[in-house]
Amino acid sequence: MPELPDELFKQIESYVQLQKxxxxxxxxxxxxxxxxxPDFLLVAVKGIxxxxxxxxxxxxxxxxxxxxTVVLGYLLKKFFPQGKVFSLEHSYDFYEQTKKEIExxxxxxxAEVFYAPLISYWINGREWLYYDLKEVKKRLQEEKRKVDVLxxxxxxxxxxxxxxxxxxxxxxxxxxxxxxxILDDAKREDEREVAYMWKKELQVFSSWEPETEKGTLILEKIPFRNKELPFFSVCIPTYNRAHYLKQALESVLSQTFDNFEIIVYDDGSTDSTAEVVKKFNDSRIRYFKGExxxxxxxxxxxxxxxxxxxxIVWLDDDDVMKPDLLSSYAVAISRFPSVSVFYPLKLWILYENSKEMKLSQIIDYFKNRKACVRILMSSPPLPNPGVCIKKSVYDKYGLYDExxxxxxxxxxxxxxLPYEDIKGIDYEGLVYRIHDGNVSTFVELMDYSFESLAKRRFLQRFRLKDIYYFSNEPEELFASDLLAHQDYFNAAYYLWRFEKFSSLEKLLNVLGISDSCERLASKFERYLRLNRLEAAERVSEKLGVYYKKLLQVFASESADRKVFLASLKRLLLINPFFDLSxxxxxxxxxxxxEKVKDRILRVANKYEEGKRxxxxxxxxxxxxxxSGCHNS
Structure with missing residues (x-):
């Protein structure tokens, strides 16, 4: 027997469930x-x-x-015996047919059906065609009913x-x-426009889009009594990104929730940033420029x-907010009053050069600080783009370290994060753009001494055994987390400090600075002095990471200056005593x-008292x- 097509199976399954x-x-x-x-009717009934x-x-x-109408009548009969569905029909023939079906x-x-021919209304300064609602409004008034479901x-x-x-x-x-x-046909572009208009009026709502044949949208109006102006401050720090800033601002001004201000802080731009902002002529945008x-x-x-x-909601000047982000945050704030930080669980990443879009998903760490702190030692557990932070948090813990x-x-x-409740929201919050100008896009150009210092400074307040509570080897795990940001020097220090000599020897072998490398290292140095980089590269393959980084420095010296400096910084993460002269x-x-060297060599916590x-x-x-040739 041939298998049923998926869509047909789904409709049969839905009808059977409705019947049951x-x-x-x-x-x-x-x-x-x-x-x-049937699939639309089933999800609608379930939603109700x-x-x-x-x-x-x-x-x-x-x-x-x-x-x-008949399905809704059965629903009310079984579950809501005092309930009533009032149906509107503009076609007289369909009106007659539905009346007969109800009987x-x-x-x-x-269930009651009303013949409601389409008539004109004046709404928000323009003419609209819609059902004549006179009779149904009269009935609602007579029976003193509020409408629970549209x-x-x-x-x-x-x-x-x-x-x-x-x-x-x-x-x-x-x-x-x-x-x-509850909206049917929600896959159609016209219905999506209608849904956006409803959301703008509802302001605070939750939405659910179950997958059905024609598309379904279920909106739930959420009470929201906090009317301070503004409720959100959308903060956009910017510098010479006028060509992206326009889209970022448009995405905020298109939010379905409109109780917000936009703070644009221009950090001394020399392009047309000011002109881009002024063209919007919107009182909700507050523009400031540094000297x-x-x-x-x-x-x-x-x-x-x-x-x-x-x-405060953070938006980078080259990113774009999805239209329901602020409304989603308003709902979450109402539901989780103890939470200080909200963030989207989904982000779209746009790779601008290739035009590729990829959905990135983040874990929800609500009521799970232990896991959050553990992940934090490896990399940020939640995204900064689009994150929503209670402003009082900055009063309590201080601003960003400059x-x-x-x-x-x-x-x-x-x-x-170790002290405040955080919550992810199930929404595709924004589009994060990857392009040539990102500060933190190109891994090979990143100065990881910042991440290393942040991790090591954290140990002023948290003990290793509390962070790595699940393991008997917290020191080795911390060294591994330092290696995640290529701080080989400090990783080696912690292994030495806690006498993890077997793991330390393995790390030295990976770097290529163990005793057995001496002859090869001398050969490598000789090729460098002769500027025979291809020959040095062949040798470096047999040595280790340190020599690959050293070769990268010499290879990039006469090339891009930015790459050259980044290569030197990576080299200092292995050998902060490298001779720069x-x-x-x-x-x-x-x-x-020198600042990079300072961050690497700094005594950042009590564990590092033996670093000198x-x-x-x-x-x-x-x-x-x-090999002594490359040391100070």
């Missing part, structure tokens, strides 16, 4: 073509039962009529663009604080100081490299044994 749940006493009309599909199962009374206004199924006590499957889309929108503003007076909107470029952490701190909202030109958010997480470095470059002894007695000796 609602116990249809008589046959229904067919559910194809213009009629509501999940949200309203405790009520004996339920009022539904249905836009459109037909088999769905045929003996559902007159639970069930929207009409009028038909071909009649006029966005024709399903008016149901919300026209029935607004009958809607309670909490209600559902000179002082770096991202400084710009972030200015944003925090300028923000008036209770909650020493951290990059990874300032990583250092900040170390100060707050052999290169022609400017005063600014030398100062920058390690450096002078063990590490320099090992490097000299391997």
């Amino acid at each position: 749940l609602l116990d249809f006493q008589l046959p229904l009309n067919f559910t194809r073509d213009w009629a509501a599909s 039962l999940k949200k309203k199962s405790s009520n004996s009374s339920l009022t539904i206004v249905e836009a459109g009529s037909g088999v769905s 045929f199924h003996r559902l007159g006590s639970f 069930f929207v499957d009409g009028p038909p889309a071909p009649v006029r663009k966005n024709i399903r929108y008016p149901i919300l503003p026209l029935l607004k007076e009958f809607l309670p604080e909490e209600f559902l909107i 000179k470029n002082r770096g991202r952490p400084y710009a972030r701190n200015q944003c925090v100081n300028l923000a008036k909202g209770d909650w 020493e951290f030109y990059r990874a300032q958010d990583y250092e900040f997480w170390f100060r707050i 052999r290169f022609s470095l400017s005063k600014e470059e030398l100062e920058e490299l 002894e390690f450096a002078e007695i063990f590490w320099k000796r090992k490097l000299n044994e391997s």
Whole structure:
């Protein structure tokens, strides 16, 4: 027997479940073509039962009529004996047919259909065509009913663009604080536009889009009483990104929740950033410009100081918010009053050069600080783009550390995540753009001494055995986490400090600075002095990481200056005593490299009190044994 196509199987499965749940006493009309599909009817019934199962009374206004009216009648009869569905039909013939179906199924006590021809309304300064609601409004008033569910499957889309929108503003007076909107055909572009318009009016809502044949959207209005202006401060630090900034601002101004301000702090741009902002002419945008470029952490701190909202939402100047992000945060804030940090569990990553889009998913660490702290030692457990932070957190723990030109958010997480409740929201929060100008995109250019210092400084407050509570080898795990950001020197120190000599010897072998490497290392050095880089590369393959990094420095010296400096920084993570005098470095470059050395060699916690002894007695000796030519 041939297998049923997936879609057909799904419709049969849905119909069987409906029949089992609602116990249809008589046959229904067919559910194809213009009629509501079984999968849509099933998810709609399930959505209503999940949200309203405790009520004996339920009022539904249905836009459109037909088999769905009968199904809703059965639902009310079984689960909401005081309930009523009022269906609107603009076609007189369909109106007559639906009346007969209601009578045929003996559902007159639970379902009533109204002939409601399409008439004109004036809404928000323009003409709209929609059902004549005079009779249904009269009935709602007579029976003193509030509408718990708007069930929207009409009028038909071909009649006029966005024709399903008016149901919300026209029935607004009958809607309670909490209600559902259930929309069929939600895959159509026209219905998606209507949904966006509803969301703008609802402001705070939860949404659910179960996968059905024609697409379904279920919106739940959430009460939200906090009306401070502004509630959110969307903070955008920017520097010479005028060509991206316009899209970032547009994405915020298109949010379905509009109780916000936008803080644009221009960190001394020399491009057309100011002109881009001024063209918006929107009072919610507050623009500030610094006299000179002082770096991202400084710009972030200015944003925090300028923000008036209770909650700060971060948006990089080259990223784009999805339209329901602020509304999703407002819902989460209402539901989780103890939480100080919210973040999206999904991000779209746009690789600009290839135009590829990839969905990245993040773990929810709600009520799970132990796991969060463990992951934090390896890499940031939650994204900084799009994150929402209670402003009082900055009063409690301080602003961003301005020493951290990059990874300032990583250092900040170390100060707050072990102590504050955080919560992920199930929403594709934003589009994170990867392009040539990102500060933290190209791994080979990153200065990982910042991450290393943040991790090591954390041990001022947390013991290794508390972080790695699940293991008998916390020191080796910490060394491994340092290696994740290529800090070989400090990883070796911790292995030496805790007498993990077997693991230390393995690390030295990986680096190529063990005793057995001495002859090969001398050969490598000779090739470097002769500028025979290809020959040195062949030797470096037999040595280890240190020699590969050393070769990278010499190979990039006459190439891109940015790559050359980044290569030197990576080399210093292995050997902070490397002799820089052999290169022609400017005063600014030398100062920058000295800061890298300082971050690596700094005594960052009580475990590092023996670092000077390690450096002078063990590490320099090992490097000299391997080859003295490249050491100071």
